Amino acid sequence: MPEETPVLAAEDVTKHFDTGRQTVRALENVTLRLYRGRIAALVGESGSGKTTLARLLAQFYPVTSGEIRLRGEVVSGPDKDFYGEVQLVFQDPFASLNSLRKVEHNVRRALKLHGHAADDAAVHELLAKVNLTPAADFARKLPHELSGGQRQRVAIARALAVRPSVLLGDEPISMLDVSIRLDVLNLLARLREEEGLALLYITHDIASARYLSDDIYVMYAGQMVEGGPAESVIQEPKHPYTRLLLDSSPDPERAGGSSAFTATAKLGEPPSLVDPPPGCRFHPRCPFAKEQCKTSFPPRTEFADGSWTNCWLHNES
Amino acid sequence: MKVRIGIGIIVFFSVIAIIGPWLNDLMGIGPWKIDYDAIAEPPGAGHLLGTTSQGTDVLAQMIAGTRNSMVVGSVAGVIGVILSVVVGVTAGFFGGKVDAVLSFVTNMFLVLPVLPLTLIVAGYVQDTGPITIALIIGLFGWAAGARTLRAQTLSLRGRDFVMAMRMIGESKPRMIFVEVLPHLAGWISAMFLHLVLAAILAEAGLAFLGVSSADTISWGTVIDQARQVALLNGMWWWFVPPGLCIALLGTATGLVNFGIDEVMNPRLRTADIKAMRKALA
Amino acid sequence: MKQGRWRFLTKRVAFYLATSWSAITLNFLIPRLMPGDPSSVIVRQLQRQSGESVSPEAVAAIQKLFGDPRAGLLQQYWDYLVSIARLDFGLSVSRFPTPVGELLAEGLPWTLMLVGATTVVAFVLGTGLGIAAGWKPGGRLDGFLSPLSTFLTAVPYFWVALIALYVFGLVLGWFPLGGGYDPDLYGRPGFVGSVLEYMVMPATTIVFSAFGGWLLGMRNMMITTVSEDYVLLGKAKGLSAGRVMFRYAARNALLPSVTGFAMAIGGVLGGALLTEIVFSYPGIGYLLYDAVSKRDYPLMQGVFLLTTLTVLLANFVADSVYVMIDPRTREAGR
């Protein structure tokens, strides 16, 4: 992992949502750093806290404890300068565009509000950058005239219009048709190359995380349990949860007939975040759980290949 | 089709409201003009809709009444819509304490019965001309609309596109007026029509109770006067037209609202289902 | 689960108490917000109207209602609250010196009977027909009922009442022209029968004018609900059409109708009061007409308070029903 200052980082961040009578412990002491020109993937099931982390990074709401740092400086709240650097692409491109406004409205407003030239040429250039060509035609279309993939490109173009240095993608392809998902992933990869963006790719699909990213981080029930270079996380998972995730993912290559799904071990479900298990939150589902796991969250163990995990199995000494 | 009929009726009454006085002059009739030769006469060649017990022309009264009823309806509608937009959208968009206070007030006005409340205020106010009545009705009739708009705004505010526009630094006023309000156009127009009808009905109700000013004619005052005399004398031509006008205008707004509902909730479109039944039959 | 329901109802009770207090306060403030000293304005008005001088007792009654103008507003407010708490609404001016409370107590049973019965009938009839119309949208029944209901919701109650009175009372002579019962039968065997007979026309016209609104609301909800997955699954299970229609579709489509009760009941009550006037029915509506035409302000305000509190109570009943029929009762309320 590079030693430069991360462009955007969450340092030891905790987020609890107070709903009056209940406290939802969505995120506990999580650290995530994004670097220029690198793509980090954040993988986990729903309720793992991955979207909460992205929204904290995007300053949609304040942290309960810990800090969000932009180029090393602690961010105090969302303002225009912050959003000039950090943009988020939403999961659902049908919801993230105003259905009554043309494509160009989105891009043009973003350009104008950040003091960039907002003439047709500038708008068309951005649309062309996300492969919406002929750009002049697309600029005048309404969202309902576009396919899901095209809408997501518009959303990306709008985010790029402010010339950010960080792009956070919150499951940007999960609502798209299978056949065009790769197109959008390839676009994100190209933007990383060309613009030197720091990219966070949030997904529940670990195979696409491997395809796109340099590093993979795995979250479970609000805790970060494993991280490291993509290949080492995929090929040699250290945490039992990462292994479960990998074993659960469809993999046609594995298919020895239909045997892949025949293990009916009762694998349980993620815990409630209102009353999460103490210690490592995975312990009730973990086949290797020990007494220690039930009482305290394990410290980080680092490995030679650059990966690390928080698991007592790797902390024997 | 339904919508076109509805719009047609609304346009018809609006035109009558505007050109009413000239129309009466043109036909040589007037709401106060007394024809001593034709007192309490049923509809006929001389007086198309007959005359009242004082010998005034019912048609002329209807035409003159259209203006006042429409004025009450539209003034109350405009006031009600403005109030419901301001209260509903503000509560929905800003949320938090602002919402808590505004929602409480809205819910309160929602459960207070409008007619007795209007009546109390109208009873104390000395001037009971159409504009005053319209003001009072508008002032008390906005709550249902505000509630709907609040819920709609709340759901819009939570949509990703609003968050996305906020992230590119869009200002709050532009966010409300450019991004959010246009989505509410359907609701607002439906609400306006609803308020217009409610106000016309309420005005007629007040007039019926005797809360009106002596020198104005509206559909309601015609019914009120007719009730006292016409009923016992069997002068149906006197009290039937004003109620029918209210019902017609109300049906028209209902028909237009049908169309608006179908645009906003595509499931309500019955045309496609009919087409399917036809095709399969 | 149960706790959630109680919390919801407790919140609603608090809301209705606050609203009642607001209505009471509004009732106190409105006359005092008018320019000048309210009691003398009203006395002058009464004088102008009747052409003769107002009796000193009536003046005293009015002053009692609006407080001694020399006392501070807060003191007046306190006195007012105390008298309301004692159910003392002051003395009627037009039927001096009958207490307003007495008049209201006489009228209330009639109105409750009329409005209660008609609201239930209109709700059941409208909702039932709405279920049928919405089950087959665009069908023959829907094609007939929807336009009819649109027309009916637009017709003024009292106008329908007038026409009914003219046709069935005057021309055909089927029903009595007005009143709540046959005075000759008062306290005698046929009394109950005569009450029912006198109720037929007012009740029918109210139901006639009110059921269309319920019908349209239910129809639209029904159409929206019919395309839900759970209704489709009901059909897939091989259940009878009736069962799917009622247990799956209508049961869910009904929920917003119960919530919409709040908006509807006030309107129905207003319409019913006007209908009472047409039929000279001895309820609150007729009192209200008397109060307005004779400028009997104490009575007017009493009617306002009574109707408001009744509507709030009806709303609370609707809320309780809602809690019983929706297991998801949301904590936020509405």
Add this chain to the structure above:
Amino acid sequence: MILDVKGLNVDYITAKGAVRAVNDVSFQLRRGEILGVAGESGCGKSTLIMALIRLLRPPAAITGGQVWLHPREGEPVDIASRTDRELRRLRWRSMAVVLQSAMDALNPVARLSAQFADVLKEHGYKNTEERTAELLEMVGISPDRARSYPHEMSGGMRQRAMIALALACDPELVVMDEPTTAVDVVMQRQILAQILELRERLGFSVVFVTHDLSLLVELADRIAIMYGGRIVELGDAAEIYRAPRHPYTKGLRDSFPPLHAPVTRLNGIPGTPPDLRNLPIGCAFEPRCPRRFADCAERRPELLTVGDALAACHLHDRERTAHA
């Protein structure tokens, strides 16, 4: 054989005209078989399976073809031509359905027990409580959850309850419309494992619709690929994955990055799915096809036997003529 579909057409009929969503679809389903149906959104896969059990919503309607159900007992029935009343007898006992979102498919105001009881009673089961408990246990739900309302359960539990409900009357055919799309991967795997296990035990047949071809390869016995309302390829699951005959199938397969195999640059399928109101004269996939040639735009390819499978592609016309 449990199901024999012949030339099935489904149209969406609106005031503006009709759109054919399922076009001349024919296939057979064997007893105890799992047939996967895959394709992009709008390809007609969901419409197809809803037509199979006559559960189409207006304005969709079957406008041609036959769907022959061969029940264990009694004569074969053409589901497409029977009245709703006649079908009631077959519903849930012979054919059941699992929908995508159990949250939407379960009646929100009724307890789980009531939703089991009504269908069990309808089809003549006596001990409904016992049967409900047995069914819930079968999918790993504690029987005391029967008293819960749908909103009181987790997403995974609801979805499994939905499957238990589908199996309540021991059906022969269960159609499943993306039953695992709304749940997480780990739960998805548990559910799929349960489906396979229960199929072994109870012997029902499944038509399983999903957009996720990679999942079908592991689950299904055979796979049908749909495009523009038609089946463009139908064959053995492993075969479809290993050697797709249709360029669309190949594109779909290559839209899933591998989990363990070396990563290479993949491109998915460029372009957008066809507009059903305005289909090309020739092959519907022609505008997006990397291997198109002159014939493709002019003639529509028929679904014909290619090796062990069926495929609708002119590339194989050449093979066939070359062989002949």
